[in-house]
Amino acid sequence: MLERLFISPAQHQIHHSTLPRHHGRNFGEVLSVWDWMFGTLYLTQGIEVVQFGLEDEPKLTTHTLRAALWEPLRRLGRG
Numbered sequence: 001m002l003e004r005l006f007i008s009p010a011q012h013q014i015h016h017s018t019l020p021r022h023h024g025r026n027f028g029e030v031l032s033v034w035d036w037m038f039g040t041l042y043l044t045q046g047i048e049v050v051q052f053g054l055e056d057e058p059k060l061t062t063h064t065l066r067a068a069l070w071e072p073l074r075r076l077g078r079g
Contacts, residue, residue: 003043007032010044017050 003011007028015026025042028034035041 003032004036004041005031005033011042013050013052014042014044016052018053019051022050 002008007026007030011026011028011032014022017023022042025040026032026035027040032041
């Protein structure tokens with residue numbers, strides 16, 4: 001019941017999973033109510049095997065704050 005309001009470690013790990021069914025899920029840091037409201041909440045059902053890591057081509061490869069802020073805007077310009 002509490003996982004519908006607060007992010008648990010089990011929910012947070014889903015955000016970092018490489019499995020397609022977990023993509024775009026559990027963005028909240030503290031409250032899961034936002035994910036619930038926007039349809040991105042994924043609740044685990046018992047024990048679930050999760051794979052972590054980067055996919056073949058990292059989506060954002062930045063190592064500085066300036067680059068992290070600029071890269072999404074640059075990609076928007078490319079369409």
